[in-house]
Amino acid sequence: MATLDLRQQFPILNRMVKGKPLVYFDNAATAQKPQRVIDALTHYYTHYNANIHRGIHTLAEEATAAYEAARHTAQEFIGAAAPEEIIFTRGTTEGINLVAYTWGRQNVGAGDEIIISGMEHHSNIVPWQILCEEKGAILKVIPVNDNGELAMDVYRSLLSNKTKLVSVVHVSNSLGTVNPVKEIIDAAHRAGARVLLDGAQSAVHMDIDVQAINCDFFAFSGHKVYGPTGVGVLYGKKELLESMPVFQGGGEMIKEVTFEKTIYNDLPYKYEAGTPNIADTIALKAALDFISETGKQQIRDHENELLAYATAQLQAIPGLTIIGNAKEKVSLVSFIIKDIHPQDVGVLLDNQGIAVRTGHHCTQPLMARFGIPGTIRASFALYNQKEEIDALVTSLHKTIKMLL
Amino acid sequence: MDIKPINDIEKDIIEDFGLFDSWEDKYEYIIDMGKKLAVLEDEHKLDENKIKGCQSTVWLVASYEDGRIFFKADSDAVIVKGLISMLIRVLSGHTPAEIIEARLDFIGEIGMMTHLAQIRSNGLLSMIKQMKNYAIAFQAIDNQQIDHK
Incomplete structure (x- = not known):
C-alpha cells in the first residue's frame, strides 16, 4: 500500500501543530477525512x-x-x-x-x-x-x-x-x-x-x-x-x-x-x-x-505492521506497561507509565505535535478492572507511518525525562 | 501582615514566564512548581474536598484567619498541580473581596488558557470557581456577624 499517496488525500495531515508537523494518533476517537469526503x-x-x-x-x-x-x-x-x-x-x-x-x-x-x-x-x-x-x-x-x-x-x-x-x-x-x-x-x-x-x-x-x-x-x-x-x-x-x-x-x-x-x-x-x-x-x-x-486487507496489513512496530518500540521504554495484550488486536496501543499521570503525558506530547488520547476512554469500569485512572492511547490509521511512531517514541523519552 | 496585592503577584508570574523562550522551559517550570507544592495531608483528601475532572482530580481546602483566606490543594496530575500552585500563590492570604474580584488574567498571558478550556479533562476551572465560592461564603459569614453586632 502506498502510504504516501494515501496521505496526500488527507489535507489535514499537512498542518502544523505548535510549530511541528502533526502526528495524528487519535484515530480511534475519530479518523481524518480524505478530500473526496x-x-x-x-x-x-x-x-x-x-x-x-x-x-x-x-x-x-x-x-x-x-x-x-x-x-x-x-x-x-x-x-x-x-x-x-x-x-x-x-x-x-x-x-x-x-x-x-x-x-x-x-x-x-x-x-x-x-x-x-x-x-x-x-x-x-x-x-x-x-x-x-x-x-x-x-x-x-x-x-x-x-x-x-x-x-x-x-x-x-x-x-x-x-x-x-x-x-x-x-x-x-x-x-x-x-x-x-x-x-x-x-x-x-x-x-x-x-x-x-x-x-x-x-x-x-x-x-x-x-x-x-x-x-x-x-x-x-x-x-x-x-x-x-x-x-x-x-x-x-x-x-x-x-x-x-x-x-x-x-x-x-x-x-x-x-x-x-x-x-x-x-x-x-x-x-x-x-x-x-x-x-x-x-x-x-x-x-x-x-x-x-483502498482494500481492507491492504489497510489491515499496513496497520498490523504499525501495531507490531509500535508495540516493540513502546515496550522497550523503561517503566512503560501496555494495557491490553490480547492475541487478536487492531492497531492501537494503550499504555501507562510508572509514577506518571496519563494526562501529563498527553499535554507534553501535544506540545510536540503529537495527538494521542489520554484518560478512561469512556470505559470507566474497564479502567477500574485494571486499577488505573486511565491510559495513554495511540491508535493508528491507514495514513500513519513508522516514522511517526519513531517521533512518538522520541517524544515519550523527552516527556518522561521532563516529568520524573 | 504584609501581603502583595493580587495584581502584583500576577505581574511577577507573567514576568517569570517572559524569560522562557521555549515550551520546554515553561512546562519544566510548571512541573517543578507542581512537585514543590506544599503537601496536602491525606486527612484532607476527602470526597467533599474533591473537584473531579474527567481525567485528573483536584482536592482543595480553605481556612479563614483574621479576614484572610488560605488555600491548600493537590492533584494526581503534576502539570495541573503546577497550575494550582500558581493559583494558590496568587490568591492565598487575600481577603474574600480581593479573591472575588480577582480576574486572573495571568493564566491567559502565560499561555495556559488551553488548560482552562479543557473543562472536562481537569478540574482547574471548577477549582477557580470553588476558590471564589469559598470567598463568597466567608464574606457572607462576616456580613452576618456584622449584622448581629
Missing part, C-alpha cells in the same frame, strides 16, 4: 441540496438518489441482505439506544437478563442500565482477563433461558482487543438470545459480514470510518426491524396520519423520522467507497 459535502450543498423522498423537482430527485445510493453502499460494506436493513442514525450511540428503546422495551421484562462485557464503552452500558431499571431486568457482565480478553467460559455460564440479549463490543476502543464474535453469537442464539454488536471500532479495520457472523444488530459510526460526524448506521435483521415498535415519531416515518390513528411507513423509513442528515450520509458513501477501493 470533504468534496462530497461541498458538492451536495453547492449543486443539489434538497429535502429527500418528498419533492418532485430535479434537486430532490438527485438528493434522494444520492442518499439511497449511500444506503446500498452501507449494505454492501457490512454484507446486509437488503437495503431496508440499513437504518441511518447519528452514530453508534443512537443505534444502540434505538434498539434499547424499541426492541428492548418490547422484549425485555422483569427478571430477564441482558449480558454485556467488562470492556464496553459507556454507550453500550448506560442504555441497558436504563432499560433494566425501567423493566426490572438484570444486567450481567462478562469479565475481562489480565490480557484484556473476555472470559469466554464465564460468558457461557452466564447464558440461560433468562438471557434476552447479548450486547458486546466487536473491538475494544480502550484495549484494541478483537472479540470472538462468531462464538459469542452462536452461543447466544443457542440460548435463545439476540445479539447486538457495537461495531464503532471494528467497521474501519475488520471485514464485516453481518450475515456470515449472524448478528441480529450491528451499529457503527461514520466519523470513525473516514466519514463525517453525525451519521452512523444501525443494521438489524429485517424480521426484527419489522416487528419492533417505532422509535421517534414525525414526518418521513409515516404513511398516513389522522387524529385517530397513524399508519407507519415501511422499513427503513419507519426508523428515520424527520429530515435526515442528508449531506453527511451522502459523504459517508464517499468514505466507504474510499475504504473499499
Whole structure:
C-alpha cells in the first residue's frame, strides 16, 4: 500500500501543530477525512441540496438518489441482505439506544437478563442500565482477563433461558482487543438470545459480514470510518426491524396520519423520522467507497505492521506497561507509565505535535478492572507511518525525562 | 501582615514566564512548581474536598484567619498541580473581596488558557470557581456577624 499517496488525500495531515508537523494518533476517537469526503459535502450543498423522498423537482430527485445510493453502499460494506436493513442514525450511540428503546422495551421484562462485557464503552452500558431499571431486568457482565480478553467460559455460564440479549463490543476502543464474535453469537442464539454488536471500532479495520457472523444488530459510526460526524448506521435483521415498535415519531416515518390513528411507513423509513442528515450520509458513501477501493486487507496489513512496530518500540521504554495484550488486536496501543499521570503525558506530547488520547476512554469500569485512572492511547490509521511512531517514541523519552 | 496585592503577584508570574523562550522551559517550570507544592495531608483528601475532572482530580481546602483566606490543594496530575500552585500563590492570604474580584488574567498571558478550556479533562476551572465560592461564603459569614453586632 502506498502510504504516501494515501496521505496526500488527507489535507489535514499537512498542518502544523505548535510549530511541528502533526502526528495524528487519535484515530480511534475519530479518523481524518480524505478530500473526496470533504468534496462530497461541498458538492451536495453547492449543486443539489434538497429535502429527500418528498419533492418532485430535479434537486430532490438527485438528493434522494444520492442518499439511497449511500444506503446500498452501507449494505454492501457490512454484507446486509437488503437495503431496508440499513437504518441511518447519528452514530453508534443512537443505534444502540434505538434498539434499547424499541426492541428492548418490547422484549425485555422483569427478571430477564441482558449480558454485556467488562470492556464496553459507556454507550453500550448506560442504555441497558436504563432499560433494566425501567423493566426490572438484570444486567450481567462478562469479565475481562489480565490480557484484556473476555472470559469466554464465564460468558457461557452466564447464558440461560433468562438471557434476552447479548450486547458486546466487536473491538475494544480502550484495549484494541478483537472479540470472538462468531462464538459469542452462536452461543447466544443457542440460548435463545439476540445479539447486538457495537461495531464503532471494528467497521474501519475488520471485514464485516453481518450475515456470515449472524448478528441480529450491528451499529457503527461514520466519523470513525473516514466519514463525517453525525451519521452512523444501525443494521438489524429485517424480521426484527419489522416487528419492533417505532422509535421517534414525525414526518418521513409515516404513511398516513389522522387524529385517530397513524399508519407507519415501511422499513427503513419507519426508523428515520424527520429530515435526515442528508449531506453527511451522502459523504459517508464517499468514505466507504474510499475504504473499499483502498482494500481492507491492504489497510489491515499496513496497520498490523504499525501495531507490531509500535508495540516493540513502546515496550522497550523503561517503566512503560501496555494495557491490553490480547492475541487478536487492531492497531492501537494503550499504555501507562510508572509514577506518571496519563494526562501529563498527553499535554507534553501535544506540545510536540503529537495527538494521542489520554484518560478512561469512556470505559470507566474497564479502567477500574485494571486499577488505573486511565491510559495513554495511540491508535493508528491507514495514513500513519513508522516514522511517526519513531517521533512518538522520541517524544515519550523527552516527556518522561521532563516529568520524573 | 504584609501581603502583595493580587495584581502584583500576577505581574511577577507573567514576568517569570517572559524569560522562557521555549515550551520546554515553561512546562519544566510548571512541573517543578507542581512537585514543590506544599503537601496536602491525606486527612484532607476527602470526597467533599474533591473537584473531579474527567481525567485528573483536584482536592482543595480553605481556612479563614483574621479576614484572610488560605488555600491548600493537590492533584494526581503534576502539570495541573503546577497550575494550582500558581493559583494558590496568587490568591492565598487575600481577603474574600480581593479573591472575588480577582480576574486572573495571568493564566491567559502565560499561555495556559488551553488548560482552562479543557473543562472536562481537569478540574482547574471548577477549582477557580470553588476558590471564589469559598470567598463568597466567608464574606457572607462576616456580613452576618456584622449584622448581629
